[in-house]
Amino acid sequence: MSSEVIVGIDLGTTNSAVGVVESGFPILLADEEGRRLLPSAVWYGKEEEVEVGWTAKRRLALGGVVTSIKRLMGQEARAEEVSAEILKKLKRIAEHRLEQPISKAVITVPAYFNEAQRGATKRAGELAGLEVVRLLSEPTAAALAYGLGKMGELQRVAVYDLGGGTFDVSILEMREGQFEVQSTAGDTRLGGDDFDRLLASMVLGDDWEKGRDSLESARVMEEAERVKVTLSEQETATFRLPFLASGPVEKEISRREFEAGLTDFLKKTEACCRRAMADAGLEPAGIDAVVLAGGSTRVPAVREKVEAIFQRKVEEGVDPDESVGLGAAIQAGIISGAVREVVLLDVTPLSLGIETVGGLMNVIIPRNTTIPCKAGEMFTNAAAGQRSMRLRVLQGERELAGDNWELGAVEVPFEAEGKGQARVGVQFSLDANGMLEVLARDTKTGVDTVLTIETAAVDVTDERVEQMVSESVEHAFADMRARVFTEAKLKAEELLNSLEPALALAGEDLEEGELSAIRAAEARVRKEIEGGASNGPLLKAAVEELDQASERLAALVVEKAMGL
Numbered sequence: 001m002s003s004e005v006i007v008g009i010d011l012g013t014t015n016s017a018v019g020v021v022e023s024g025f026p027i028l029l030a031d032e033e034g035r036r037l038l039p040s041a042v043w044y045g046k047e048e049e050v051e052v053g054w055t056a057k058r059r060l061a062l063g064g065v066v067t068s069i070k071r072l073m074g075q076e077a078r079a080e081e082v083s084a085e086i087l088k089k090l091k092r093i094a095e096h097r098l099e100q101p102i103s104k105a106v107i108t109v110p111a112y113f114n115e116a117q118r119g120a121t122k123r124a125g126e127l128a129g130l131e132v133v134r135l136l137s138e139p140t141a142a143a144l145a146y147g148l149g150k151m152g153e154l155q156r157v158a159v160y161d162l163g164g165g166t167f168d169v170s171i172l173e174m175r176e177g178q179f180e181v182q183s184t185a186g187d188t189r190l191g192g193d194d195f196d197r198l199l200a201s202m203v204l205g206d207d208w209e210k211g212r213d214s215l216e217s218a219r220v221m222e223e224a225e226r227v228k229v230t231l232s233e234q235e236t237a238t239f240r241l242p243f244l245a246s247g248p249v250e251k252e253i254s255r256r257e258f259e260a261g262l263t264d265f266l267k268k269t270e271a272c273c274r275r276a277m278a279d280a281g282l283e284p285a286g287i288d289a290v291v292l293a294g295g296s297t298r299v300p301a302v303r304e305k306v307e308a309i310f311q312r313k314v315e316e317g318v319d320p321d322e323s324v325g326l327g328a329a330i331q332a333g334i335i336s337g338a339v340r341e342v343v344l345l346d347v348t349p350l351s352l353g354i355e356t357v358g359g360l361m362n363v364i365i366p367r368n369t370t371i372p373c374k375a376g377e378m379f380t381n382a383a384a385g386q387r388s389m390r391l392r393v394l395q396g397e398r399e400l401a402g403d404n405w406e407l408g409a410v411e412v413p414f415e416a417e418g419k420g421q422a423r424v425g426v427q428f429s430l431d432a433n434g435m436l437e438v439l440a441r442d443t444k445t446g447v448d449t450v451l452t453i454e455t456a457a458v459d460v461t462d463e464r465v466e467q468m469v470s471e472s473v474e475h476a477f478a479d480m481r482a483r484v485f486t487e488a489k490l491k492a493e494e495l496l497n498s499l500e501p502a503l504a505l506a507g508e509d510l511e512e513g514e515l516s517a518i519r520a521a522e523a524r525v526r527k528e529i530e531g532g533a534s535n536g537p538l539l540k541a542a543v544e545e546l547d548q549a550s551e552r553l554a555a556l557v558v559e560k561a562m563g564l
């Protein structure tokens with residue numbers, strides 16, 4: 001499985017990221033300094049030099065730096081060129097980390113992007129030397145990152161995405177295993193930058209920008225952002241700029257003060273959420289999960305507001321500013337095939353079954369079945385008067401029970417009957433955690449025997465799964481012959497056992513030729529049994545011959561038995 005790597009890219013207004021699925025897990029790739037987010041900033045020097053990301057952001061106040069270019073996507077060719085520089089940088093980060101050339105990518109776009117904006121994003125990718133194999137909507141990416149939609153069940157998800165300068169809310173609905181965007185709403189001029197400006201005003205007054213040069217304004221905004229980020233973790237933070245032209249500034253700000261100032265912004269997002277729900281024809285109760293995206297949702301008050309709006313806890317487990325990038329990586333992994341290992345957690349990696357007569361594997365749940373699942377079959381007794389059967393639960397891909405792994409075994413009692421009269425239903429239930437419950441029921445008495453096997457059913461290392469599957473392919477022909485032989489041998493023994501009693505009963509009524517044909521076929525069957533497993537097809541033919549040769553004998557036996 002050395003299929004070509006496809007990377008997933010979050011091409012954001014403020015920050016961008018590149019990710020990939022590695023060993024079954026989506027990760028964002030870090031630059032040389034270990035940073036997984038790249039500022040979407042591009043600096044153009046006088047000599048046509050170009051810097052992208054952190055180095056460009058540092059030159060912000062000095063001029064020549066382009067930021068928030070995403071806002072102009074689809075409106076001018078320059079937007080494509082600037083975006084291409086960001087994409088080239090992400091491509092280089094990925095190539096450096098993965099130590100191989102990268103030429104394909106999934107890129108995320110806002111759900112509301114029109115054809116022109118999508119086309120421009122695609123062209124930006126091509127300019128950067130990337131074939132854009134899919135444009136993925138950002139809310140869908142976020143939902144994927146949180147592991148939603150795996151089961152393919154109907155699921156309605158609200159995605160609340162508050163970034164640096166834009167707010168988007170989307171309602172997604174799962175249909176036939178795919179998320180569809182049902183509605184979107186938002187504000188293209190609302191985001192974390194507003195929070196920074198708010199903090200600056202809290203410290204320096206509402207008209208803090210007046211009379212300040214761009215260099216100073218940039219320093220104020222930078223410090224405000226630092227304070228804001230600190231307040232997401234701590235109750236207080238100090239805004240400190242000792243060298244401003246207007247004099248040194250030092251002020252402690254509490255989270256409570258800061259968050260009080262956010263009320264109006266958050267009310268605006270609430271109105272958008274209500275509109276998105278109304279457009280999708282939903283009340284909060286109709287939503288199954290709420291997912292966060294965007295760095296600004298790390299502000300505790302934002303999260304609380306989201307939970308109040310949707311009247312439920314938000315999904316946990318993913319950094320919201322990474323969710324879109326991780327989702328893009330997952331989609332890329334699905335397309336390239338790298339995600340199969342992730343999917344394995346939700347499917348049976350190997351077939352599950354039981355041993356049947358003759359030591360054969362009888363598959364009840366085939367490998368790669370999505371869990372949870374339930375399946376069963378009816379079995380009967382191989383011998384008359386048998387009072388119980390040993391149920392061996394097996395895992396593996398080989399035809400012969402002995403080549404598979406035994407997960408457990410249990411003795412299943414049933415009422416004594418003639419051969420083939422008992423009816424024992426065997427049902428396998430595999431839950432989402434990989435716990436297997438085996439239920440055997442004697443349908444005559446209704447008595448149940450239950451065997452529970454914890455986790456073993458899916459808890460197999462990838463190497464062992466691969467080994468088992470490759471062995472099963474390697475041995476496919478031998479295994480098939482073994483199965484044919486075993487089945488033919490069972491039939492042969494049955495025929496041979498009934499032959500002498502039948503001849504004793506009705507042999508006299510046979511013609512000379514008939515008797516010798518039976519004896520000849522019998523001899524051949526015995527000889528092929530001796531030959532062993534590789535003789536499967538020959539034994540099968542011999543058994544068929546004996547079956548035909550003794551057809552009239554069987555009819556005579558029946559006549560005799562019925563007194564005709």
Ligand code: ADP
Binds near residue numbers: 162232295296
């Ligand atoms: P975009 O999607 O617009 O490209 P992001 O999702 O990266 O942007 O969000 C960037 C915004 O998130 C910035 O305003 C940044 O200050 C803010 N942000 C990042 N981390 C935090 C944090 N821990 N607390 C508050 N805001 C944060």
Ligand code: MG
Binds near residue numbers: 163324
């Ligand atoms: Mg974003």
